[in-house]
Amino acid sequence: MIPPLIELNRVYRTFEKDGEVLPVLQDINLQVHPAEILCLVGESGCGKTTTGKIIAGFLDPSQGQVLISGKPQSAYRRSERSKLRRSMQIVHQDPFASLNPAHTIEQILSFPLRRHHMVNGRNELRRKIWELLTLVDLTPPGDIVNKYPHQLSGGQRQRVSIARALTVNPQLIIADEAVSMVDVSIRIGILKMLHRLREEFNLAIVFITHDLALAKYFAWEGRLAVMYLGRIVEIGRTQDIIQNPAHPYTRALLSAVPEADPYVTKKKEPMKLRSDNIPSLNNIPSGCAFNPRCPFYMPGTCDTVVPALSNVSQFGQKVACEPLRLRGELRLYET
Amino acid sequence: MKPNKVVFSVRDLSISYSAERGRVKAVTNVSFDLHEGETLAFIGESGCGKSTLNLGLLRLLPRAGQIDKGSITYTYRNGRQVDIRALTDRQLKRFLWAECSMVFQGALNSLNPVLRVSDMVYDTARAHNLDRSEAKKRALELFEKVRLEGKRVFTAYPHELSGGMRQRVLLALSLLLKPQVIIMDEPTTAVDILTQRSILEVLKELRRELDFSVIFVSHDLAVAAEIADIVATMYAGEIVEMGPVADVFYRSRHAYTFSLLDAAPRLSAGDQELHSIPGSPPDLIEPPSGCKFHERCRFATDICVSTQPELIAETGRHFAACHHSDRVLATRKEVVQV
Ligand SMILES: Nc1ncnc2c1ncn2[C@@H]1O[C@H](COP(=O)(O)OP(=O)(O)OP(=O)(O)O)[C@@H](O)[C@H]1O
Ligand SMILES: Nc1ncnc2c1ncn2[C@@H]1O[C@H](COP(=O)(O)OP(=O)(O)OP(=O)(O)O)[C@@H](O)[C@H]1O
Ligand SMILES: [Mg+2]
Ligand SMILES: [Mg+2]
Numbered sequence: 001m002i003p004p005l006i007e008l009n010r011v012y013r014t015f016e017k018d019g020e021v022l023p024v025l026q027d028i029n030l031q032v033h034p035a036e037i038l039c040l041v042g043e044s045g046c047g048k049t050t051t052g053k054i055i056a057g058f059l060d061p062s063q064g065q066v067l068i069s070g071k072p073q074s075a076y077r078r079s080e081r082s083k084l085r086r087s088m089q090i091v092h093q094d095p096f097a098s099l100n101p102a103h104t105i106e107q108i109l110s111f112p113l114r115r116h117h118m119v120n121g122r123n124e125l126r127r128k129i130w131e132l133l134t135l136v137d138l139t140p141p142g143d144i145v146n147k148y149p150h151q152l153s154g155g156q157r158q159r160v161s162i163a164r165a166l167t168v169n170p171q172l173i174i175a176d177e178a179v180s181m182v183d184v185s186i187r188i189g190i191l192k193m194l195h196r197l198r199e200e201f202n203l204a205i206v207f208i209t210h211d212l213a214l215a216k217y218f219a220w221e222g223r224l225a226v227m228y229l230g231r232i233v234e235i236g237r238t239q240d241i242i243q244n245p246a247h248p249y250t251r252a253l254l255s256a257v258p259e260a261d262p263y264v265t266k267k268k269e270p271m272k273l274r275s276d277n278i279p280s281l282n283n284i285p286s287g288c289a290f291n292p293r294c295p296f297y298m299p300g301t302c303d304t305v306v307p308a309l310s311n312v313s314q315f316g317q318k319v320a321c322e323p324l325r326l327r328g329e330l331r332l333y334e335t
Numbered sequence: 336m337k338p339n340k341v342v343f344s345v346r347d348l349s350i351s352y353s354a355e356r357g358r359v360k361a362v363t364n365v366s367f368d369l370h371e372g373e374t375l376a377f378i379g380e381s382g383c384g385k386s387t388l389n390l391g392l393l394r395l396l397p398r399a400g401q402i403d404k405g406s407i408t409y410t411y412r413n414g415r416q417v418d419i420r421a422l423t424d425r426q427l428k429r430f431l432w433a434e435c436s437m438v439f440q441g442a443l444n445s446l447n448p449v450l451r452v453s454d455m456v457y458d459t460a461r462a463h464n465l466d467r468s469e470a471k472k473r474a475l476e477l478f479e480k481v482r483l484e485g486k487r488v489f490t491a492y493p494h495e496l497s498g499g500m501r502q503r504v505l506l507a508l509s510l511l512l513k514p515q516v517i518i519m520d521e522p523t524t525a526v527d528i529l530t531q532r533s534i535l536e537v538l539k540e541l542r543r544e545l546d547f548s549v550i551f552v553s554h555d556l557a558v559a560a561e562i563a564d565i566v567a568t569m570y571a572g573e574i575v576e577m578g579p580v581a582d583v584f585y586r587s588r589h590a591y592t593f594s595l596l597d598a599a600p601r602l603s604a605g606d607q608e609l610h611s612i613p614g615s616p617p618d619l620i621e622p623p624s625g626c627k628f629h630e631r632c633r634f635a636t637d638i639c640v641s642t643q644p645e646l647i648a649e650t651g652r653h654f655a656a657c658h659h660s661d662r663v664l665a666t667r668k669e670v671v672q673v
Contacts, residue, residue, distance in 0.1 A: 043527040153615040183380045184554060188598045189611035210527065213557070217600035217607060242602065256532035258557035260599040262580045265561040276482070276499065276533050 003070030004031035005172055005204055006055050006088075011064035013050055022281040024050050026230045028064070029309070032172060035202045037222030039215045039238065041253075043278065046227040048208045052174045055206055056088040086116060089165035093177035095157035099149040105133075105160055106145040112167040132163040135200075137193055155186040159193070166197070172204040173197075180209065191218050212257050216242050226250045229279065229289040232309065236317030246312045246319040246329070248296045271295065288322065296323040339371035341410060342516055342548050343392065348405030350384075350391045357620045361387040361400070363572040366646070369516065374542070374549040376563035376580075378556055378595070380616055384572040385552045386440055389518050392550075393437055394419060394427055409434065412515060433463055436509035438502075440520035440552070446493040452504055453489050456511065463512055470511065477507035480544070481537045499530030503537060510545065520552040535562060556599050560584060565652070568592045571617050571627040574646060578653030587667045588655035590634045597670070626658065634659040634666075 013025040025047045032038055032055060040048045053059035054066065057073070065072060068084055076084060092098045099108055109129045112118070119125045133141035136159040149157055158178060165173055175194065179187045191214075198205055205222075209215050215224060216238060225235040226247065234247040245251045252271045259265040273293045279285055285292050291302035307320040312329065350362035362384045369375050377385045390396045392407055407419040411434070422430060431437075450458075453471070460470035471489070478485035481503040493501060502522055509517045519538075523531040539562065542549065553559050559566055560580060567577040568591060576589035587593045594612045601607065614631040617623050623630055629639040638658050646656040657663060 043529065155615060183615070184556075185380055185595060185598050185612035186615060187611065188600075188609045189613075192611070212528065213600040213602045216602055217609065220606050253528050254602065256528050257602050258531075258535065258555075258561040259601045259603060260556040260560050260584070260596060261601055261604075262560045262584050264601070264603060265557060270532050270536070273529070276529070278497065278527075278529075 002034060004033050004067070005069060006030075006032040007065075007067040007070070008051075008054065008061070009065040009067065011054060011061040011066065013047075013054065013059070014062045020282050023284065024230055024281060025054070025061075028054075028232060030055075030225065030232065030235075032204050032206060034171065035198060035204055037198065037205050037207060037219045039207045039209065039219035039222060039224045040227060041209060041212060041215050041224060042227035043210060045278075045281070047230045048210075048227060049176055051227070052090065052176050052206060052208050055172075056090050056174050057085050058090065086168045087171040088174065089168065089170040089172070090174045090176060091158070091161050091165050091178045093180050095154070095161045095181075096149065098161060099157060099164075101149055104146050104148055105152075108149075108160065109133075109164055109167060112164060116168055118167060118169070128167075132166055135166065135197065136160070136163045137189070138163070155182050155190060158182055158190060162190075162194070162197075166201075169201075170203065172206065174206040174208065176208040177210070178207075179214070180211070187214070188217075194218075212253060213259070226253070229281065229284055231289065231320070233290065233321070234317070234319045235309065236313065237315055240313055240315055240317045244313075244317075246317065246324060247321050248294050249290050250319075252293075288320070296321065298323050298326070301326070339373070341368045342371050343367075343369040343550075344406075344408040344410075345392065346406045346408075348388070348391065348407065349403040350387050350396065350400060351403055352387075352397075352399045352401075354399070354620065359619045360622060361572050361619060362391060363622075365405070365572075365574050367567060367574060367577060369548055369550060370565075371515075372546065372548055373564045374551055374562055375565045375567065376551040376553060376559035377567050377569055378553060378559050379569035380554060380595075382616055382619075383569040384619075385554075385569055386520055387572075388569070389437065389520060389550060389552060392419065392518070393431060393435060394422075395431075395437070429463065432459055432509075432514065433512045434514050435516040435518065436512070436514045437518040438505045438509050438520065438522055440524075442505055446501060446505075448493055450492075451489075452491055452493075452508075455508060456489070459508065459511055465512065473511060474507065477510055478504070480541060481507045482533065483507070497530075498526050499533060502526060502530070502534055506534070506537065506541070510541065510547070513545075514547060516548045516550065518550040518552070521554070522551075523558055524553070524555070531558075538562065556595060557601075568595070571622055572619055573627065573656070574654075575628070575657065576655040577646070578649070578655075579651075582650070582653040585667070585671050586653070586664055588649050588653065588660035588664050589657040590632045590659060590663050591628045591657075592655075593663050593667050594631075594633070596667075626656070634662055 008028050008030045011028040015022045015024050119128050130141040133144055138144045138159050179190050207218050219238040222238055224238040224241045225232050228249050234250045245254050255271045275293045287303040287305050288307050291297050301322050305322050307322045309318040309320045312319050346366045348365045352359040391402055408416055409419055410416050456470050456474045475485035478488050523534050563580045566580050566583040567574050570591045576592045597610050612631050625641050626639040626644050629635040644656040644658050646654050648654050
């Protein structure tokens with residue numbers, strides 16, 4: 001079997017802030033397989049970006065292990081490491097902040113191509129740049145190469161960021177809210193392009209978003225991980241989770257999202273939570289972090305036991321919830 | 336059903352900004368009526384003029400902006416009418432908050448950090464000759480209504496409140512002087528899903544209990560679908576379609592509304608075939624000829640390039656400015672099948 005591209009084993013990450021140690025990620029277990037789409041969703045501050053950075057190797061875990069193609073980083077020679085790192089690229093939310101305003105698009109794409117010796121000579125460089133711009137539908141490339149980032153629209157800039165990520169032939173792209181700042185009317189075009197690139201280059205894509213409808217659309221054929229306060233509370237095939245959410249937090253999120261369909265959205269019944277307050281990271285509730293808000297709350301259980309991810313379906317849908325386990329809704333398919 | 340009394344009546348309103356390259360025609364010939372008790376939602380992409388229009392309604396435009404033409408007629412609860420453009424600054428000051436209040440886009444982050452919530456309440460009360468104790472009593476009531484702990488919130492500084500709490504504080508404060516209209520510009524943008532949900536629920540509850548109309552601005556079609564009675568689609572500074580929410584969503588008659596819906600993922604819709612709109616919104620300094628959407632429109636023909644379509648009534652209160660509204664409607668019906 002081909003090992004996962006990236007595997008996080010019992011990964012923890014803390015940050016220090018004002019003398020306090022914040023447990024930003026706790027016990028994250030996650031695999032990213034070649035050419036798959038994995039979507040991370042959850043509310044602001046739950047640790048999506050931090051997880052993405054650890055996957056990409058931009059950030060080390062405080063505890064736990066990151067395996068790259070089945071082996072820890074230390075098992076690779078130094079020269080291989082920088083290559084591995086390059087094979088994982090992040091595309092950020094704000095292309096304005098990540099593209100140097102003083103450089104033309106041609107320069108922006110030339111730097112990584114030359115630095116990593118991806119091309120030989122001027123002609124090949126030029127050909128490669130045109131090829132990349134065509135790949136991201138910035139055509140004709142001749143109209144684009146001499147422009148500066150501020151002369152492009154938000155959507156075009158994001159396409160340039162994606163082209164830049166592609167300069168080094170990555171195996172994995174982490175798209176962190178990559179279309180959140182792009183207008184609704186042109187988002188779908190960028191997502192379709194990412195789908196096409198995935199097929200063409202066998203790219204794995206970790207898609208980070210707080211927009212569930214967008215996650216559903218983009219990762220329909222892939223997997224979804226729902227995070228809450230630094231932990232994964234549910235993970236599985238996107239279709240299964242959207243159609244049959246198990247964790248009360250996932251259910252609450254899905255039932256809360258308005259839909260662009262007046263009859264459907266007015267008929268939806270949002271799940272009532274016991275509290276609207278999101279606990280802060282320096283005061284995470286004991287047991288299941290969702291317990292103070294959870295309608296399934298069982299005193300004595302949810303506030304003491306940290307639930308483990310267990311199977312709810314034979315297709316790998318896993319959920320971390322003690323009440324569900326005690327009701328016998330989990331383990332049903334455990335092998 | 337006979338529509339209620341009209342509260343705001345806007346006719347041929349145009350607003351522009353001065354910029355280096357020329358005048359930005361941010362709002363062009365906009366006309367609409369806001370009826371008593373209704374929620375009117377403006378939808379459309381970034382830069383289409385939603386905020387400008389609403390700032391213009393209350394004459395709160397930044398310095399570079401000006402109203403070029405048009406009328407804004409407001410009808411008080413007692414039936415008396417005024418032309419907002421003709422109010423003196425003093426009259427305008429009294430009008431704001433008491434008759435119409437506004438929760439600004441990004442207000443969440445622009446609250447003055449050194450003012451407690453109570454200071455904001457008292458400042459507003461003073462400006463409108465409302466008794467302090469009366470103001471406090473009313474603020475506490477409203478905080479409870481928006482599901483906040485009134486006493487704790489009243490003495491809090493903005494940084495002590497979460498984003499969702501601040502947004503609810505702003506919503507409560509906007510109702511302090513019992514206005515007839517509140518304008519909310521993207522109140523749920525940039526907040527989390529569950530926070531957005533609680534704001535929407537609170538707004539719906541308030542609307543059931545108190546009597547006011549709402550102008551709601553959002554680029555999020557889903558939020559508009561949920562809370563609007565009437566939806567107006569804006570494109571490049573113009574209202575291109577307007578009507579009851581079900582008409583606009585299920586029986587769209589403007590190619591732009593159609594295309595926006597065709598690009599909007601829906602959570603419960605399963606595997607969806609969606610289409611984005613080619614190109615990007617036009618330059619508002621030199622807008623395109625004819626229908627401003629024609630360069631990006633899959634329905635466009637020669638007439639769309641040469642002739643600007645007028646906003647005309649399709650059925651009842653449903654209006655559209657599209658040369659091909661029949662073809663759009665037919666295509667939309669194929670998609671929706673209701
Ligand atoms: N370098 C850092 N130093 C201190 N705290 C940090 C650092 N990076 C992240 N955090 C904290 O870790 C938590 C998780 O942050 P992260 O950016 O991963 O969340 P997120 O899920 O991506 O949120 P958002 O949806 O807002 O982007 C937050 O509380 C954040 O403030
Ligand atoms: N102070 C200003 N000076 C010059 N142009 C401006 C100014 N404010 C806005 N504009 C321009 O006016 C047009 C309409 O902007 P407006 O903010 O009203 O759009 P919007 O629909 O509210 O967009 P968003 O969804 O991004 O809030 C845009 O082209 C914008 O660039
Ligand atoms: Mg993030
Ligand atoms: Mg705006």
